[in-house]
Amino acid sequence: NIYEYLTDDEKDIEKEIRNTEIQTSDVRDKIGETFKDIVGASRAVYVNGAFSHAFPYNLKVNGDPIGRSSNDLTLDIVVADGPSGLVDVPVSGPKTLTVALRDSNAFLNDAALFVKTNKYVNQASDSGEVRGAIIADKRTMLNAQTLKLRADLERLIGEARFYVSGVDVTDAVSGSGKSAIECAMGELVRRSYTGLQQIGQNYTDTDVYNSCLPTRSMFELPLPEYAQTVLSWVGLMSSGYSITVGGDGVASLMAHFTKDEYGWPDVAVRNAVATLYAAGRVEMRKAGSLLE
Numbered sequence: 001n002i003y004e005y006l007t008d009d010e011k012d013i014e015k016e017i018r019n020t021e022i023q024t025s026d027v028r029d030k031i032g033e034t035f036k037d038i039v040g041a042s043r044a045v046y047v048n049g050a051f052s053h054a055f056p057y058n059l060k061v062n063g064d065p066i067g068r069s070s071n072d073l074t075l076d077i078v079v080a081d082g083p084s085g086l087v088d089v090p091v092s093g094p095k096t097l098t099v100a101l102r103d104s105n106a107f108l109n110d111a112a113l114f115v116k117t118n119k120y121v122n123q124a125s126d127s128g129e130v131r132g133a134i135i136a137d138k139r140t141m142l143n144a145q146t147l148k149l150r151a152d153l154e155r156l157i158g159e160a161r162f163y164v165s166g167v168d169v170t171d172a173v174s175g176s177g178k179s180a181i182e183c184a185m186g187e188l189v190r191r192s193y194t195g196l197q198q199i200g201q202n203y204t205d206t207d208v209y210n211s212c213l214p215t216r217s218m219f220e221l222p223l224p225e226y227a228q229t230v231l232s233w234v235g236l237m238s239s240g241y242s243i244t245v246g247g248d249g250v251a252s253l254m255a256h257f258t259k260d261e262y263g264w265p266d267v268a269v270r271n272a273v274a275t276l277y278a279a280g281r282v283e284m285r286k287a288g289s290l291l292e
Contacts, residue, residue, distance in 0.1 A: 007130075009130050009131055009134055010134055013120075013124075013131065013134050013135065013138070016120060016124075017113075017116050017117050017120045017138075018116070020116040020117075020119055020120045022112065022115050022116055022119060025064070026115045026119075027108070027111050027112050027115050028061040028062065028064055028066065029066060030111050030114060030115050030149075031061050031077065031079065031108075031111055031153070032059055032061050032066035032067075032077075034111070034146075034149050034150055034153050035059065035061075035077060035153060036059070037150055038150060038153060038154055038157075038177055038178055038181075039177075039178045039181050039182075040178070042056060042057050042058075042059055042075070043055060043056050043057070044057055044073060044182070044185035044186065044188065044189050045182070045186070046186060046189045046190070046193075046196065046263075048196070048197060048199065048200060049200050049201070050200060050201040050202065051199050051200050051201050051202055052202065053199075053202075053263075053265050055071075055072070055073055055185075055189055055263065056071045056073075057071050057073035057074055057075050057097075057185065058070070058071045058073070058074040058075070059074075059075055059077075060074060060075070060076040060077070061076070061077045061079065062076075062077070062078055062079060063076060063078075072095055072192075072258075072259050072263070073095050073096075073097075073185075073188060073189070073192065074093065074095060074096040074097070075096070075097045075099065075181075075185065075188075076092060076096055076097070076098045076099065077099045077101065078098055078099065078100045078101065079101050079104045079107070079108050080101065080102070080103070080104050080105060080108070092163060092165055092166055093165070094165050094192070095165065095188065095192040096164070096165055096188075097162065097163070097164055097184055097185060097187075097188040098162070098163040098164075098166075099157065099160050099161075099162060099181070099184070100160055100161040100162075100163065101153075101156040101157070101159075101160050102156070102159055102160060102161065103156075103159075104156055106152075107149070107152045107153065107156060110145070110148065110149060110152065111149060113145075114142065114145050114146070114149060117138055117141075117142060117145070118142055120135075120138070121135055121138050121139040121142070154176060154177035154178075155176070157176060157177055157180050157181065158175075158176030158177060158180060160180075162180075162184045162187070164184075164187055164188050164191050164192075165191070165192075167191075169184065169187050169191075172187050173187065189263065192261075192263065193261060193262055193263030194261050195229065195257075195260075195261050195262040195263070195264075196262060196263045196264065198225045198226040198229060198262075198264075199226055199264055199265075199268050202265075203265070203267045203268050203270075203271045204267065205267065207267075207271055208267060208270045208271045208274050209274075211271050211274035211275045211278055212274040212277055212278055213278060214278045214279075214280070215278070223275065223276070223279065223281070224272075224275065226264070226268065226272050227272040227275045227276055227279075229272075230253065230257065230269070230272040230273065230276065231276055231281055231282070233253075233256065233257075234253075234276075234282060237250075237251050245269070245270065245273055253269050253273065254266055254269055257269045257272075
């Protein structure tokens with residue numbers, strides 16, 4: 001057996017690190033940073049035939065936001081902090097993927113130790129050659145600790161339970177680390193945006209312009225499903241509201257169809273409006289004046 005004995009200076013510094021005060025939010029931020037290092041950009045990619053779209057999502061750790069929370073979808077990493085290491089899955093909000101990490105006490109403690117060590121070495125004064133060398137060594141070891149945190153979190157993600165708005169979807173998730181998150185977020189998109197399947201291709205601003213041009217076939221052919229859906233909603237809302245394309249009001253097409261149960265790209269909403277206009281199914285006004 002190999003035994004490692006600490007000098008008095010090393011013992012003092014280890015104790016000072018353990019006693020360094022940190023905020024719980026700092027540990028959450030470190031876990032969030034490690035997660036982002038694994039998965040990259042916080043975007044869920046959805047593919048349906050010729051249609052693909054990337055949905056940005058909010059990131060939370062134990063229900064607390066990491067950074068701004070302005071997106072429609074959310075991913076919440078739940079880390080156990082009790083003695084058993086078991087996670088009681090919280091009641092999550094709509095359009096939320098909960099990643100419940102199992103047996104994550106050691107990971108949580110390591111994340112807290114990293115934050116304490118990082119704070120200590122950035123504040124400590126190198127009083128004396130021996131202490132200075134020990135502190136420099138601690139600073140160097142932070143890189144190895146970062147790599148270990150990433151490896152441990154990747155493993156925990158592979159062993160996690162996944163919940164979409166409280167429903168266990170673990171059996172539908174495959175892979176580990178980044179691939180598991182991508183798979184689980186795809187499940188979140190499909191379950192959150194049940195009307196997204198109506199969009200079967202990518203649209204551009206050029207498509208919107210061309211869709212505005214009336215043709216004979218536009219009056220003879222049935223409307224595509226997504227345009228018919230918009231028309232039905234316009235008919236439902238028009239009795240009490242002035243329907244707008246943009247904005248965030250209750251009668252805004254963008255506000256409704258880019259979120260709620262649809263999640264359509266805004267260009268798809270505009271193309272639906274253009275299709276309806278060309279087919280003579282809706283009138284368009286700008287500043288109160290009828291567009292011809």
